[in-house]
Amino acid sequence: MSDIKEQVRDFIIENFLFGEGGEDLKDDDSFLEKGIIDSTGVLELVEWLEETFDFKVEDEELVPENLDSVNNLEAFISKKQK
Amino acid sequence: MEPRLTYHMLQRAAKNHPDKTAILYKGTGTSYRELLDRAEKTAAFISSCGTLPGFRAGILSDDPVEYISSYFGIQMAGGVSVGLNTQTTPRSLSYHINDCQMDGLAVGKRFLRILKETFQDVPTLKFMVANSLEGFPSEKVNNSITFKDLWEYDSSALEPPFRSSCDLAQIIYTSGTTGKPKGVMLRHSNLLANTKSIVKYLGITGDDRVMAVLPFFYSYGNSIMLTHICQGATLVVNQNMVYPNVILKEMEDNEVTGFSGVPSTFAILLHRSNLHEFSFPKLRYITQAGAPMSPALAIRLKEAFPGVNIYIMYGQTEASARLSYLPPPDLLKKAGSIGIPIPGVELSLLDESGEKVPVGQTGEIVARGENIMAGYWNSPEETAKVLRPEGLRTGDLAWQDDDGYFYIVSRKSDMIKSGSHRIAPKEIEDVVMEHSEVSEAAVVGVEDDILGEAIWLFVVLKPGSNCKLQEIKKHCRRLLPAFKVPHKMVITEALPKTATGKIKKNDLKKQASERISNR
Numbered sequence: 011m012s013d014i015k016e017q018v019r020d021f022i023i024e025n026f027l028f029g030e031g032g033e034d035l036k037d038d039d040s041f042l043e044k045g046i047i048d049s050t051g052v053l054e055l056v057e058w059l060e061e062t063f064d065f066k067v068e069d070e071e072l073v074p075e076n077l078d079s080v081n082n083l084e085a086f087i088s089k090k091q092k
Numbered sequence: 093m094e095p096r097l098t099y100h101m102l103q104r105a106a107k108n109h110p111d112k113t114a115i116l117y118k119g120t121g122t123s124y125r126e127l128l129d130r131a132e133k134t135a136a137f138i139s140s141c142g143t144l145p146g147f148r149a150g151i152l153s154d155d156p157v158e159y160i161s162s163y164f165g166i167q168m169a170g171g172v173s174v175g176l177n178t179q180t181t182p183r184s185l186s187y188h189i190n191d192c193q194m195d196g197l198a199v200g201k202r203f204l205r206i207l208k209e210t211f212q213d214v215p216t217l218k219f220m221v222a223n224s225l226e227g228f229p230s231e232k233v234n235n236s237i238t239f240k241d242l243w244e245y246d247s248s249a250l251e252p253p254f255r256s257s258c259d260l261a262q263i264i265y266t267s268g269t270t271g272k273p274k275g276v277m278l279r280h281s282n283l284l285a286n287t288k289s290i291v292k293y294l295g296i297t298g299d300d301r302v303m304a305v306l307p308f309f310y311s312y313g314n315s316i317m318l319t320h321i322c323q324g325a326t327l328v329v330n331q332n333m334v335y336p337n338v339i340l341k342e343m344e345d346n347e348v349t350g351f352s353g354v355p356s357t358f359a360i361l362l363h364r365s366n367l368h369e370f371s372f373p374k375l376r377y378i379t380q381a382g383a384p385m386s387p388a389l390a391i392r393l394k395e396a397f398p399g400v401n402i403y404i405m406y407g408q409t410e411a412s413a414r415l416s417y418l419p420p421p422d423l424l425k426k427a428g429s430i431g432i433p434i435p436g437v438e439l440s441l442l443d444e445s446g447e448k449v450p451v452g453q454t455g456e457i458v459a460r461g462e463n464i465m466a467g468y469w470n471s472p473e474e475t476a477k478v479l480r481p482e483g484l485r486t487g488d489l490a491w492q493d494d495d496g497y498f499y500i501v502s503r504k505s506d507m508i509k510s511g512s513h514r515i516a517p518k519e520i521e522d523v524v525m526e527h528s529e530v531s532e533a534a535v536v537g538v539e540d541d542i543l544g545e546a547i548w549l550f551v552v553l554k555p556g557s558n559c560k561l562q563e564i565k566k567h568c569r570r571l572l573p574a575f576k577v578p579h580k581m582v583i584t585e586a587l588p589k590t591a592t593g594k595i596k597k598n599d600l601k602k603q604a605s606e607r608i609s610n611r
Contacts, residue, residue, distance in 0.1 A: 024562075031321070038311075043336055044576075045178075045202060049333040049336075049360060049511070050511070069365055069366045070366045070369070072335060072365070073337050073338065078335075
């Protein structure tokens with residue numbers, strides 16, 4: 011597992027699943043469909059991305075294609091870091 | 093014919109506009125004919141299960157077709173619909189099922205896991221509509237059907253039992269100051285009176301297409317559903333503000349004419365979306381309820397949606413939803429006001445003894461009208477506290493200007509309004525106190541740009557305890573629905589108290605604000 015993916019999984023499990031049920035979270039599970047993240051949760055996620063990876067998430071980037079699964083987040087972070 | 097019962101509105105819309113889209117959800121349209129057909133099938137199935145008029149049945153689904161057809165189907169079978177918050181826990185769900193002694197449930201796919209965990213705590217149900225009953229003890233449900241089979245059910249023999257407009261149509265649960273949610277009982281006549289009034293002042297017609305982002309199980313979302321179905325309009329449904337750009341795209345693609353939100357909806361749109369890149373040429377009205385709009389936000393919203401009528405509204409679940417509205421031309425002139433009473437409602441400001449307060453002075457808003465609830469389910473004492481000879485005591489303190497416009501000053505209770513939710517601090521405090529390492533707990537609402545109020549929890553641990561915040565978070569997450577889990581938790585040495593030992597919540601609010609400004 012890549013470092014980024016591991017960091018993302020840890021953050022989601024710790025902050026939205028409160029350390030429980032992480033083994034059930036698949037990398038392509040939609041946070042929205044699974045009810046993991048709500049509208050304030052996504053703002054927390056954005057804050058964490060900006061602080062941890064030192065980039066700004068633009069308003070137009072606030073879409074499920076970038077943020078709605080572990081895989082999508084990994085791809086989004088990698089793209090932003092290039 | 094004027095509707096006498098709530099579901100008559102759906103029947104009328106289906107008769108007048110059978111092929112019109114009632115619900116647009118995830119790109120699929122459901123016509124009024126189809127929606128009525130599904131409601132009738134639901135009613136026919138329920139009627140075959142031995143229910144008696146006045147029975148209660150819950151709906152736990154985030155699929156609007158499942159939700160709305162169950163809502164009307166239950167009422168058509170003579171029952172009382174109880175929309176359940178989809179952010180729930182097994183404990184919360186068991187409480188609701190038991191509190192109003194439900195006969196049955198309609199449950200969406202995503203909630204089966206939670207439901208499975210409640211069965212040891214609830215009585216045997218007469219019926220259940222769910223896509224799978226795998227894992228449920230069969231002796232706990234007398235009759236069950238999947239939604240797929242329900243949509244094929246033969247409803248030709250359906251004969252809805254007679255119900256009076258004074259009979260109950262719906263129970264909506266709302267947070268109570270005592271910490272236990274209270275079931276607000278609404279009659280058909282309450283809902284119809286409020287629907288008629290809202291339709292009138294918003295000018296809703298069959299040509300409207302509203303973007304429905306608010307959940308239908310709350311009274312605001314419920315009134316959006318009823319007012320648009322009443323007029324044969326279209327509900328474009330996406331009840332998730334997680335990705336505001338997705339909502340804006342749907343609004344643009346579907347050329348919506350209306351949009352309704354709570355303050356946090358608009359804060360998210362203005363702060364975290366690409367609003368300026370979308371255009372809404374057909375949008376004619378925006379409504380906001382849940383709290384007064386700050387003058388700054390009103391100006392920004394007006395700039396973001398030029399030419400759109402912006403209605404600030406005020407209400408309570410106990411009033412079927414709506415009590416007052418600020419006419420759009422007054423948005424800036426009367427900034428911060430909740431406006432004037434809606435048609436059919438009288439509002440007055442009274443002191444504790446029931447006397448009217450003079451203009452300009454603060455009093456409690458007391459409401460009268462056909463929309464006022466029948467009372468709280470099974471709680472005559474709680475009902476007697478608010479339903480008084482003078483009207484509904486709202487618990488909201490306000491003053492009125494010379495033109496008759498109302499301005500809310502504060503609430504009598506310490507209820508927190510966070511996003512679209514009303515939350516009793518005591519309910520959270522009680523759950524936190526169940527943790528074996530906690531000695532004291534206090535919960536306050538702290539001003540927040542997006543949420544209106546964020547929930548802050550202050551905890552004092554038992555002497556010698558090494559309990560970490562993460563453990564308290566886990567405990568809350570396990571026992572509280574997600575929207576009641578505190579946003580911020582602080583472990584502290586002691587709570588500030590008065591000489592009589594009462595926790596000084598204002599001091600805690602100040603502490604929270606200081607922590608925010610020191611970040």
